[in-house]
Amino acid sequence: MLELIDFQLCTYNPGAWRIILSNCYCAATISDGPAVHNALSQPAHDRSAADALLLSSLDVRSSLYHLGQYCGAWNASTSGRARASFHLILHGDCRVDLGTESLALAAGDGIFFLRDLPHTLMPAGAPPAAPSRGMQPLEPRQPDGTGLACGFFEFRSGLDGLLADALPDYLLLRASDARYAAARGVFQLILDETADPAASPLVVERLTDLLIFFMLRHLAARDPQAHGLLVLARDPAMAGLLQAILAEPALPWSLQDMADRLHMSKATFHRRFTLHSGTTPAQLLQALRMRAARRLLEQGAGIQEAAERVGYQSQAAFSRAFQRAEGMAPSACRKRQAGAV
16 A cells, blocks of 8 residues: 555665655555554545645745754854744754753754744753854764754745744644654754765755655644635735735625625635635634734733724724634733744
């Protein structure tokens, strides 16, 4: 049987997978072995179709910025460049300071920033140090070394801003989390490639493309709004509608308004939207508005101002909606951000 992109069961063959991964697709013939857990409980052909849809929609492209190890006192960051970025921990450990929180990262972990979020990587348990002048080669490994593959990524033209505004700030891959078993298989290929003195940055970049795909597929499997957004984004007209909502979330955006923008009847628009995204226009509108509100609060806007700028006249109604969507009160979001300044 054929299993789409199952790297746990793919045999490592440098000559073969380099060619296959140039198209970010791997199919392995499996005679036996454990079944792969399907979080969405979809038939195999449905899951394959969903994967192909996401791959064609996103068209992720990564580029390496650093590949090596830091030793001693150091810090590093890819923030401030208005780009989505990633950090993969190849060996050793470190922590990433996000201002509002600090996350410990160990070998096999990775963090993917879907927007330009201020952050700093530094040795675990160490105070901030001056930025390092440069990385050392990955080999030989140093006792206090932290091996990193860091870089940037982008989606196909027109999607970067939409996905950055509507999806979580970052995705976190933990080596110890069994839910990411398939992604871990891709990460192992990255480790195998970087362990080779003749490692190809291009191969690492294409593997990272696939790793990001797996992270987004996992997000889509557990978050209906994220799944709907990723699927709708493949349609230029729907993507344009979502971008318009994010640009002006205070507009009424009735079902009729949205249907008119796409030159459809209300019934046709609602049916197509729901069929393709698995969520209703009203539900996704609410999610986009709350995401925009969170951005405003993080930038220092008052609660009433944020409410009005995303279409709410009642602060109480806005606060209830924000609590349901974000898991915290607007006041808590503001306090959390203020504490990071």
